[in-house]
Amino acid sequence: MSVEPLPNIDRSTLRERVLRALRSAITSGAYRPGDHLGEVELAGRLGVSRGTVREALRHLQQEGLVTAGNRGMLRVNSLSVEEIRGLFRVRAALEGLAVTEIIARPDRSAAVAALRAAVDELAGAGDDFAAKVEADLGFHVRLCELSGNPMLVESWRHLEGRMRVTIMNRDPEEAPAMMTPGRHAPIIEAIERGDLPGALAVVEEHMAAAADHFTSTRAR
Amino acid sequence: MSVEPLPNIDRSTLRERVLRALRSAITSGAYRPGDHLGEVELAGRLGVSRGTVREALRHLQQEGLVTAGNRGMLRVNSLSVEEIRGLFRVRAALEGLAVTEIIARPDRSAAVAALRAAVDELAGAGDDFAAKVEADLGFHVRLCELSGNPMLVESWRHLEGRMRVTIMNRDPEEAPAMMTPGRHAPIIEAIERGDLPGALAVVEEHMAAAADHFTSTRAR
């Protein structure tokens, strides 16, 4: 008797799938910042009950992708200039911790290799805007993962939704300037040298530049 | 016609009130880490429907107060030793950013005064364990607030639930050693001097000591 095929059964709950669908719809730009997300419409469109959509929306609200407006109505979030500046300062602190812990680890060279693979993906994204975004964020989350500190990853992910709406609030035409291998290589090099102050300075500057980028010429 | 009294109407939703009640029940120790939180039991005890309790529980799950166990059943969270160490390293990074921004602000002396008031509350808590916990966490969240970076506060609060279950997982008898005015004063003094490297070192050491404290003699 054969035992191979039997495709993996999807054991995820409906709520999880709806959550992923909505998150994807927002981060892909199908819903723009400010758009109203009505429970009834979404439930009808997804073919599930309101309660299920509701739970997914509440989850996205805590992720910062969605925010409550008048009368509890939810809409796609968009950050103010001050929030964006603060966001990138927090990211600088978190990713500064990440490089600190990576440099302190014995398997630093393995981390460097993994990071190089991440920038290669960024280089391979070409002109595909969505792929560039994924590769860029993928590099930074990988940075956190390689620190070996799950709580750091958790904290970083808590900011991810806010970053994604910020990215989506801009014109895709002018964003690629930020997401190039050249901007990320210095971080890896400093880690490889074991140059902690240098790595911290590079991360700091990387985030400051990103903050400037996303706070100028806002809203498309 | 008189216009004064008319007590403020509570416009909070039932879900918000249930959320606060459950959060309070956990952080006060009524439910211990590992305890199972059944939707039916809670709904019956609170006199609300399961759906409402469910939403509150999901919120607490994202806060890290509650975690999913077998078959989606939720129980009060408890952190491993590694998670606790990582948690306090992230806190060190965040609160390090806080002191950095406070020192850079022009109204630094006002922040110092506010922080002194916070440690006074800690001193006035006496032997009341719950009051000491509130005053201690109050000091640190105040530190973040005074940075003027709302995103920093948001990130810190995201860790608050995990800290609270960690605190609650220990014997109240031996915790007070951590939460004394003497342990917090050096932070304020370094800020007052404008001594950034000194302040960072103090915060770092404060968090390392706290991590050691909460990873030794675990579980009561």
Next chain:
DNA sequence: CTCCCTCCGACTGTCGACAGACTACCTGCC
């Protein structure tokens, strides 16, 4: 023409019920 009142539509808040899944126990057979 303007202002106010009323009615209508839409949306979220909350609830109770049904269904599916897993656990633990209990019984009968080997």
Next chain:
DNA sequence: GGCAGGTAGTCTGTCGACAGTCGGAGGGAG
């Protein structure tokens, strides 16, 4: 005595419906 199979109980997952509230359109009075 031990193990397989069945069975009851309990928990979460999901759904549809009712109710309350807010905003706006529309009509009538001044």
